[in-house]
Amino acid sequence: MAQARAPAWAIASQSARFVLRERTVALLAVLFVALVLISAWLGWQATATVDRIYLDAAAFLQKTGQPVPANPVLDISPLSLMRNMSVYVALIGALSVIVIGNRLVGLDRKAGVLPLIGIRPFSRATYAAGKIAALAGLILILALISGGVAAVTFLFLPAVVPTAAQWAQLAGFIGISALYMAIFGLVALGAGAAARSETVGLLVPVTLWLTLTFIFPQLTANLNPTAAINPISALAPLPDTPFFHAASQILGPLSLADAYRFASAGLLDYLPPGMGSPAFLPPIADLMLATLFAAGFAWHALTRQSMAQGDYDA
C-alpha cells in the first residue's frame, strides 16, 4: 500500500515544484497575495471613511436640529472588513488556479514526457491522483496565505477584536474559498488533459469562469457585471418578478459565483438581515457538490489521457 502511494506522492511533489518554477504562475500567485493585502486595506479604509462621514454628518444634523441616526459602522462586524477578499478570490484566485491546473498537465505534455511516464510501473489512476494532489496542495497554500494575511490584519488593528466564533467563521470562509478555487483548478486540469490544443485547454475553464462570474448572476438576479464584483452591491434584493424568482431557484445551484457570494457574505457577517440564497440548494452544499463534479471531470480526463501523446497540436 505504501508502495502504491509513493509514485503518486512523487508525481504530486515534482509537478508542484515544476509549476512553482514557472514565472507566470509566480506572477499570478504574487498578484493574488498582493490583492489579498489590498483587500484588507480597502475594507479598513472604506469603513474608517464611512465612520468619519458619520461623525461629520452627525455634527451637521445636530447643528440643524435634526435627529441623529445610529452610526451604521457600529452594525458592521469586524469580519466584514475582509469582504473584498471574496471578490479577489473569485477573480484573481480563480484565474491563478486555472493557470496552475493548466500548467500541471501542460508542462508534461509540452515537455513530451508523457510517453516516458507511461512506461513507469504505475497506473494512470496514480498519475491522476498525483496531479490532483499537487493541485490541492497548491490551492491549500494560496488559501492559507490569504487566511494568514486576514489573521495578521485583525491582530494588527487594535480596534478590531474578533471573537472565537468569528475566528471559526474566518476559517470557514478560507475553506469555502479553497473549494471555489478548486472547482476551476480541477476543470482546468481536466481540460488541459483532454484538449488537443493548449489554447483550448486554457480557454475552456476561462470561458466557464466568465460565464459563471458575469452571465449567470445576470440571469438569476439581474446583477450587472460591475455590481457582481462589488461585495455590497452584489447583495441587492432580487427583482420582484416571477422570472427572477424562478430563475434564481432553478439556475441558482448552477450559478456558483452566486453560491460563493452568499456563503462568503454569511461567513464574513455582511449578509443583510433576512437575506439568503434563493437557490433550492444551500450555497456551501452547492460548492461541495460542484467540487465533486469538477474532481470527477478531472479524474475522467486524466485517467483517459493517452500516455503516448506528445506536445499539443497548436
Add this chain to the structure above:
Amino acid sequence: MPDAVLTASPLRTIAAKDIRDALRDRFIVIVTAFLGLAATVALMTGAIALRGDVATYEAAKATLLAIGKAADAIKAPEFYPLRLLRGAIEQIEIIGAAIAILIGYRSAASERGRQTLALIFTRPLSRWQFVAGKALAGLGLLAGGLALVLGGLTLVLQLMSGIGLTADDLLRITIVWAVATAYTACFFLLGFLLTLHMRQPSHALLVAFAVWLLLVLIAPQIGDTLDPDNQVAGGVFRQLNIAKSDQVQIMKGFATYETLRDGIEQASVTKHFERFTFAVLGIKATYAGMPLGPILTEMLGNLVWIFLTALGLGALALAVPINPDRLAKA
C-alpha cells in the same frame, strides 16, 4: 500572381489573409456569438426587471387611486430604452476586452505556431507592413463583431421597447460602437504585442490576462469599493437621511480621499469607456434626456484617453523591432 499581389499591397494582403483565417476556423464566430449571448441576456433581464418595476408602480398607483389619494404621491419609473443597454455595455467592457486579447494572441501566435513568421519575412515586405496588416485585420474583426452584437441588440431593443428608437438613439449607438471598437483595440494590441515579443506565447496570454484583470476588473472595483456610498446597503447618506445638497457639503471635507479614489478609477481605460458610454446612452441619470452635443463636449477627456491608449499601443507595436529569436514556435 501571389507575388504581384504582395508587392502591390502587402498590408492589405496580410490583413485579408488574417481575416480569412479567423473566419475559416470559426473562432471569431464562436467568440462573437458568446459576447452576443452575454449582451442579449443582459438586455433581456434588464427589460424583465423594468417590466417588474412598471407592474409594481401600476399596482401601487391603482391602490392609491382606490383609497382616494393622488397617483403622483409615488414616483413613476422612468423609461429610456437606451438605458436597458447598461448590462450589455458592461459585458462588452469585460468580455469584449477579453475576446480582443484572444484575437490579438491568435493573430501573433498563429504565425509562430505554424513557423511561418520567418517565411513571411523572406518576402518583400517591411516589418511595419506586417504589423500594420495584422493590426488592421484585428481592428476589422473587432469592428465587425461589435457591429453584429450592437446591431442585434438594437433590433431586440426596438422590438422589446414598443416605442421605437429615434434617429438620435441610433446615432448614439453608432458612436458607442466606434468607441467600443477603439476600446477593444487597446486589448487586441496588448495581446498581440505581448505574444509577438515574449518568448512563450502562452505566457504572453497569461500576462495579458493579468493586465486585463488589473485594468478591467480590479482598478474600477477598488474605486467602486472605496465609494463611501457603496459601503452601507442602500447608501450611507440614504441611511442617515441626508439630503443631496447636504451630502455635497459634507463630502467637501473628503476631497483628498475622493481625488485618490477617482485617480485609481481614472488609471483604467475601462472606466473611461464606461463613463463615456453611460453618458452618451443616458444610463447615468444626470445625462438622461440631455442632447448629444453637450455630452460629447463634457466626455471629450474620456474619448481622448481611449483613443490615445489605442494609438499609443499601435505606435508601440509598429516601433518595437521583431526579435528573430521570437520567429518560431516556443
